Amino acid sequence: MEAKDRELCRYIVAKDGLKQKVAGNTAAAFTLLKDEASSFFWEFESLRQKEYPDSALKVSFTDRGKMEFMLDFSSDVLLFSQHTNVFEFSRNHEVMKTPYIKEDKERSYCGVIHIYNFLADSLLYHRDNDLGYLIGRVFINKDSHYFIEGKQELGLIYTNFAHAEFNREAARLLLRSAMEYAAKFDLLTPPYDEIKEITVGDVQDEWAYKKMRTAKRLGFQFKADEQ
DSSP, X not given: OOHHHHHHHHHHHHHXXXXXXXXXXXXXXXXXXXXXXXXXHHHHHHHHXXXXXXXXXXXXXXXXXXXXXXXXXXXXXXXEEEEEEEEEOOTTSGGGGSHHHHHOGGGGEEEEEEEEEEEHHHHHTTOTTOOOEEEEEEEEXXXXXXXXXESTTTOOOSTTTTTOBOOHHHHHHHHHHHHHHHHHSOOOOOOHHXXXXXXXXXXXXXXXXXXXXXXXXXXXXXXXXXX
């Protein structure tokens, strides 16, 4: 085997080893997050029943397999989804400017956990045209260090990447922050002109309401989306 072939083989094996380690750390973090979510919701429901016995609020945790789980509370659903691939940040990303990454570029390879917010009725009534929002994503690297990129309530954390290890406390804080954001992220009526017309066919279709797209900020631009 030629020297170039040996070098190529070495590079591919090393790169695959890195990706496997990152993927394993991300899967471990996701499992921790899922377990914490399940435990947290049991505690939350117990507290609700004890202190607010007359409340009709229902909460639920749904395990959707190795890569997804859902939290359902009030009118909101949070979907946590682990991506199957490993990514590297672009050279222009702020995280690439940190000493932590400059010391070891392999630290910039991360697995990703996405957090989406949906309206509970969108799923209950199978309104396929409704929108969900990506409110945050969690990056996990080979050191099991993490940072969160998202809306203000979830934080945009670069400086802690060098020291923040994803553990049970981090999982619990992330869950609370995501729930708080979803609860405060209210549904607003869409602009009148966007829904003022409807076809005869829509009226005759008993599922016409499904075609009317609903989302928390449909038709509006607001400051939180620019953060």
